[in-house]
Amino acid sequence: MDSIYRSTTGKELIRRWCLDQLAAWPVPHERTTVTAKGAPTHIVLAGAGATTVVFVPGTNFNAAASLPLATALVAAGYRVLLVDVPGQPGLSSGERGLSGGRLSWYGAWLNEVIERTSSEPVTVMGHSFGAAIALSSDCPRIERLVLVSPGGLTRLRLTPAVLAASAAWFLRPTPTRSTRLLRAMLAPGRPPRQELVNWMTLVARHSRSSGAPGTATLPARSIPRLVLTGEHDVFLPPRRLGPAVHAALGAELGVISEAGHLLVEERPEYLSTLLEIPGQPAPDAPTG
Numbered sequence: 001m002d003s004i005y006r007s008t009t010g011k012e013l014i015r016r017w018c019l020d021q022l023a024a025w026p027v028p029h030e031r032t033t034v035t036a037k038g039a040p041t042h043i044v045l046a047g048a049g050a051t052t053v054v055f056v057p058g059t060n061f062n063a064a065a066s067l068p069l070a071t072a073l074v075a076a077g078y079r080v081l082l083v084d085v086p087g088q089p090g091l092s093s094g095e096r097g098l099s100g101g102r103l104s105w106y107g108a109w110l111n112e113v114i115e116r117t118s119s120e121p122v123t124v125m126g127h128s129f130g131a132a133i134a135l136s137s138d139c140p141r142i143e144r145l146v147l148v149s150p151g152g153l154t155r156l157r158l159t160p161a162v163l164a165a166s167a168a169w170f171l172r173p174t175p176t177r178s179t180r181l182l183r184a185m186l187a188p189g190r191p192p193r194q195e196l197v198n199w200m201t202l203v204a205r206h207s208r209s210s211g212a213p214g215t216a217t218l219p220a221r222s223i224p225r226l227v228l229t230g231e232h233d234v235f236l237p238p239r240r241l242g243p244a245v246h247a248a249l250g251a252e253l254g255v256i257s258e259a260g261h262l263l264v265e266e267r268p269e270y271l272s273t274l275l276e277i278p279g280q281p282a283p284d285a286p287t288g
Helices: 008-024 067-075 103-117 129-135 160-171 175-185 194-206 238-249 268-272
Strands: 029-036 039-046 052-056 079-083 122-127 142-148 225-230 253-256
Touching: 008 194, 029 103, 039 067, 039 103, 052 067, 052 103, 052 129, 067 079, 067 268, 079 103, 103 122, 103 129, 122 129, 129 142, 160 175, 160 194, 175 194, 225 238, 238 253
Parallel strands: 052 079, 052 122, 122 142, 142 225, 225 253
Antiparallel strands: 029 039, 039 079
16 A cells, blocks of 8 residues: 655654654653554543543644644643544554545544543544544544534635645745645734644655545434634635534534634634533634
8 A cells, every 4th residue: 555655764754753743742641552443543642631532633734733732631631632643644554545535434443543542431622634534433432522624514615825825835845835825724914833834844745645535424323513613714614614514513613713724723722621512602703
């Protein structure tokens, strides 16, 4: 099976970036690897709260790129499991085509991850592609979902400006082009972290990005869900995502002001306050 990495050297550079970020993270944590659906899966465990939160990141992101959110969740008193999704750049399996393009495969993968890492009920927070994975899981240990800018419910909006920024970043990656792409994914006027600029440059130089996640098939079991997006989400604007959330989930979409698609990056502390109130729209902005 093909690798997502363009070379062995590139794979090692990405691995080293992740390990360096985790080594420098001041929050006490452990790293482990489990096998789920036959795929080696890297997990970071932090915090010691009574409630376990499993975070599933979006396309091209992983645990090491999600440390501001992890820090906020631990500070809020949660036990946190950060997973690197197989088939995405990071410390899990780098094989292409593991899922055969099926979200159901990833849903079953997440089931196994949860079963191997927690004997108690968990809350799953997923971002973008990670939220589509969370929606596709029917693990009985999931007691609530927090879905941030969720994929799997409607097609992404791809504006000419985003397509141009994405193409430039992918074809000739530089820090300047990574910054341009990240700025499109953030609220207007918000600069990206330098660590993310470096990460996205590495990703474009040394790995092959995946496409849109497709449509999620929801499990039969009813699970309380809180669904959020940023008011400036370039891929899933509220006017597009809101009707899809209502139609598929029977839920209202919470719209977070002054935030874009990378809501987990922009408002980590705010997200950490919402985990005990699933099913309610975000209180700081109107729903869409």
